[in-house]
Amino acid sequence: MAPLSRPSFGASGSKTGTWRIFRPVLNHEKCVKCLLCWLHCPYSVIERPSDPKGYITIDYDYCKGCGICASVCPTKAISMVPEGE
Amino acid sequence: MVNIRELPNKKYLLPGETACLGCPEALGLRALGMALGDKAVIVVPAGCSTIIQGIYPRNSINLPVVNIVFAAAGATAAGLSAAYEMLGKDAVVVVWAGDGATADIGFATLSGAAERNDNIIYICVDNEAYMNTGIQRSSLTPRGAWTTTTWVGKKEHKKDLPLIMVSHRVPYVATASVGYIMDFIEKVRKASKIKGFKYIHLHAPCPVGWRFDASKTIQIAKLAIETGMWILFEYHNGVFRISPPSRPYADKSKRKPIIEYLKVQGRFKGISEEDIKEIEKWIDETWEWYLLLEKHTSSMLN
Amino acid sequence: MVLMALSGNHAVAWAVRRARVKVVAAYPITPQTTIVEKLAEFIDKGEMNAKMIRVESEHSALAAVYGAALGGARAFTATSSHGLLYMHEVLWWVAGSRVPLVMAVVTRSIGPPWNIWSDHSDIMDQRDTGWIIAMAEDNQEVFDLTLQAFRITEDERVNLPMIVGLDAFILSHTVAPVDIPSQEEVDAWLPERKQLYVIDPNNKLQIGNLALPKDYAMLRRSLEEAMNNSRKVIVEVDEEYGKVFGRKYGGLVEKYKCDDAKYIVILMGAWSGDAKEAVDKLREEGYPIGVLRIRFVRPFPINEIIDVAKGKKGVMVIDRSISFGNAGPLFIEVSSTLMGLNIALKGVLAGIGGIDVGVNDFTEIFKKFINEVEEYGTFIKRQEWWLR
Numbered sequence: 001m002a003p004l005s006r007p008s009f010g011a012s013g014s015k016t017g018t019w020r021i022f023r024p025v026l027n028h029e030k031c032v033k034c035l036l037c038w039l040h041c042p043y044s045v046i047e048r049p050s051d052p053k054g055y056i057t058i059d060y061d062y063c064k065g066c067g068i069c070a071s072v073c074p075t076k077a078i079s080m081v082p083e084g085e
Numbered sequence: 086m087v088n089i090r091e092l093p094n095k096k097y098l099l100p101g102e103t104a105c106l107g108c109p110e111a112l113g114l115r116a117l118g119m120a121l122g123d124k125a126v127i128v129v130p131a132g133c134s135t136i137i138q139g140i141y142p143r144n145s146i147n148l149p150v151v152n153i154v155f156a157a158a159g160a161t162a163a164g165l166s167a168a169y170e171m172l173g174k175d176a177v178v179v180v181w182a183g184d185g186a187t188a189d190i191g192f193a194t195l196s197g198a199a200e201r202n203d204n205i206i207y208i209c210v211d212n213e214a215y216m217n218t219g220i221q222r223s224s225l226t227p228r229g230a231w232t233t234t235t236w237v238g239k240k241e242h243k244k245d246l247p248l249i250m251v252s253h254r255v256p257y258v259a260t261a262s263v264g265y266i267m268d269f270i271e272k273v274r275k276a277s278k279i280k281g282f283k284y285i286h287l288h289a290p291c292p293v294g295w296r297f298d299a300s301k302t303i304q305i306a307k308l309a310i311e312t313g314m315w316i317l318f319e320y321h322n323g324v325f326r327i328s329p330p331s332r333p334y335a336d337k338s339k340r341k342p343i344i345e346y347l348k349v350q351g352r353f354k355g356i357s358e359e360d361i362k363e364i365e366k367w368i369d370e371t372w373e374w375y376l377l378l379e380k381h382t383s384s385m386l387n
Numbered sequence: 388m389v390l391m392a393l394s395g396n397h398a399v400a401w402a403v404r405r406a407r408v409k410v411v412a413a414y415p416i417t418p419q420t421t422i423v424e425k426l427a428e429f430i431d432k433g434e435m436n437a438k439m440i441r442v443e444s445e446h447s448a449l450a451a452v453y454g455a456a457l458g459g460a461r462a463f464t465a466t467s468s469h470g471l472l473y474m475h476e477v478l479w480w481v482a483g484s485r486v487p488l489v490m491a492v493v494t495r496s497i498g499p500p501w502n503i504w505s506d507h508s509d510i511m512d513q514r515d516t517g518w519i520i521a522m523a524e525d526n527q528e529v530f531d532l533t534l535q536a537f538r539i540t541e542d543e544r545v546n547l548p549m550i551v552g553l554d555a556f557i558l559s560h561t562v563a564p565v566d567i568p569s570q571e572e573v574d575a576w577l578p579e580r581k582q583l584y585v586i587d588p589n590n591k592l593q594i595g596n597l598a599l600p601k602d603y604a605m606l607r608r609s610l611e612e613a614m615n616n617s618r619k620v621i622v623e624v625d626e627e628y629g630k631v632f633g634r635k636y637g638g639l640v641e642k643y644k645c646d647d648a649k650y651i652v653i654l655m656g657a658w659s660g661d662a663k664e665a666v667d668k669l670r671e672e673g674y675p676i677g678v679l680r681i682r683f684v685r686p687f688p689i690n691e692i693i694d695v696a697k698g699k700k701g702v703m704v705i706d707r708s709i710s711f712g713n714a715g716p717l718f719i720e721v722s723s724t725l726m727g728l729n730i731a732l733k734g735v736l737a738g739i740g741g742i743d744v745g746v747n748d749f750t751e752i753f754k755k756f757i758n759e760v761e762e763y764g765t766f767i768k769r770q771e772w773w774l775r
Contacts, residue, residue: 005138014101068300072303149588165454
């Protein structure tokens with residue numbers, strides 16, 4: 001028995017989506033599919049579509065609502081909306 | 086230049102870990118994974134990235150990781166690298182260490198590994214304080230910054246660790262920033278193809294420790310370049326070169342005023358005019374030294 | 388059988404070479420230096436296929452060989468005194484990681500003031516770390532223990548690191564005949580390295596991230612279980628080594644004339660030889676005395692000591708170090724082992740700082756204290772310093 005770990009989702013012990021105060025919401029019409037949001041999300045919660053014509057999706061189970069995606073989006077296609085709205 | 090769509094879609098940092106909102110180290114780890122892929126073995130001394138891994142028996146990093154005591158990262162990586170060489174194993178050993186583990190408590194082991202030219206990539210992920218223990222100053226904290234051990238602002242300047250590593254004349258030294266992720270990924274990939282000691286210093290603005298909104302991490306990182314406060318360069322095969330994102334700011338008149346960078350960070354609130362002047366002098370001097378190095382070493386090319 | 392005239396340090400180097408160690412990292416400190424120098428010579432001359440990492444400190448030395456061990460290579464380091472103290476936190480990290488690793492410690496006293504000569508302060512300071520710890524009596528045992536260490540540590544019932552101790556200068560630098568088996572003989576006996584796990588791109592494992600208290604405690608308990616398992620592994624390896632190479636030592640302890648003795652002396656290290664000679668002399672004078680030499684401090688030979696001490700009149704423990712504020716550490720451990728048994732117990736602190744203690748000293752010490760018990764029924768003082 002050694003202090004060995006394995007790669008896992010939820011290594012904090014919980015679904016970090018519960019941390020959110022604001023949630024990112026994507027407006028497809030403004031999105032130009034540049035993938036900058038995907039590139040800059042620190043937590044890998046933005047899913048890059050396998051079809052290059054598709055839109056990104058966000059894993060709300062784990063998204064912490066930091067707002068970096070909205071902040072780097074060149075067309076302001078992502079808005080940070082208060083949770084519960 | 087790598088295309089964003091060519092980057093692997095595989096998650097190297099798995100969601101649900103413990104990093105703060107807006108964390109540059111989490112972003113950096115993701116980028117590191119995308120840059121190197123499955124050949125990487127990471128050595129992590131005590132710091133934020135220790136905790137970001139989460140709680141045993143789970144781990145958020147989707148790569149082999151050796152956690153090690155604070156002052157031993159360089160040596161541990163050297164040992165791993167030696168074993169892989171002796172056993173014929175194909176692996177890229179990377180140290181992922183904070184500024185504390187690199188510039189302070191682990192300085193000797195960093196310099197030792199560099200001087201021996203151990204075959205590793207050493208990445209210092211620099212959030213400019215001992216963040217994991219609650220924002221205490223390190224030698225890489227800039228002058229004038231508030232920390233819990235410098236309540237009226239740090240008196241000493243930020244130690245120029247990248248230049249110190251260039252002085253070791255190792256095969257590759259580079260500075261990078263989370264604000265220029267593709268540049269960082271390129272530099273990591275380049276380093277992985279070189280034999281010997283490679284050093285990459287990744288500037289990592291920390292929303293919690295620097296006191297800015299979590300969504301602004303990338304903007305702050307870019308502002309550091311635009312004000313000339315952080316300089317992107319590469320030193321490879323004895324040639325020192327300012328990297329393209331920093332090139333415009335070699336001309337001082339093109340740099341945004343330093344105050345633009347300082348005023349958006351709570352840690353510089355109430356900073357004195359004298360400190361600002363001293364910081365500007367220090368930055369100007371740093372640019373002079375770097376540009377001299379660039380001029381001198383490029384003339385050696387021919 | 389090839390006899391070479393070797394210092395204890397060179398005996399260590401030969402064992403490391405024979406064990407086909409692949410990575411060595413060490414920082415020089417008197418009196419360990421000649422181990423490292425000899426290994427560097429072997430490697431640089433192509434006689435040993437290994438990499439030497441010339442680290443910048445002892446803390447880095449142990450970290451480097453730890454890294455190498457995790458990566459799957461047999462690795463080795465050596466140190467003494469302050470160097471051992473400097474790497475102390477890494478010792479804990481290595482043992483807790485359950486990775487096999489071997490280290491030689493040339494036991495030297497600790498400053499200030501600076502002192503390069505032998506006592507056991509440095510090695511006794513590591514007892515709590517989870518490392519198996521053994522002490523040799525002579526250069527041959529130094530070689531044998533070092534070679535056996537690779538076998539013991541890599542046993543799947545163990546997976547713990549091990550320290551082989553040898554007294555500064557008395558063994559490290561004194562030349563004596565040592566039988567060095569051939570490479571073929573060792574290859575036939577010592578298998579390829581195996582370990583509980585390896586960290587490399589083929590294994591997506593992470594070692595050492597944060598654990599909650601209960602998980603941590605369970606890991607600690609399993610370490611203790613491994614330490615207990617090592618008891619029988621040590622005996623097995625000793626027996627097998629005896630069959631293959633002709634030298635057997637008795638496992639965790641060596642018993643010398645204990646069976647019919649009424650008084651037992653317990654000690655460890657190079658001076659055990661002098662103690663045995665003193666016992667021989669005293670027996671001629673009718674003193675019923677024997678020596679129980681501790682070979683392994685960890686795991687501590689609890690049952691072996693109880694077995695020998697049961698029914699004896701007195702047990703005297705000679706310590707070559709002191710745990711300030713209580714007593715010599717061996718004495719403390721033996722006392723706790725023998726508590727409840729009706730035996731007179733005494734601790735003697737001798738040889739501290741490298742003071743020479745020989746046959747005549749031991750003869751005097753043993754005689755004095757046996758006479759004490761014979762006359763008063765007990766030792767007069769719990770502990771005494773012998774400062775000749």
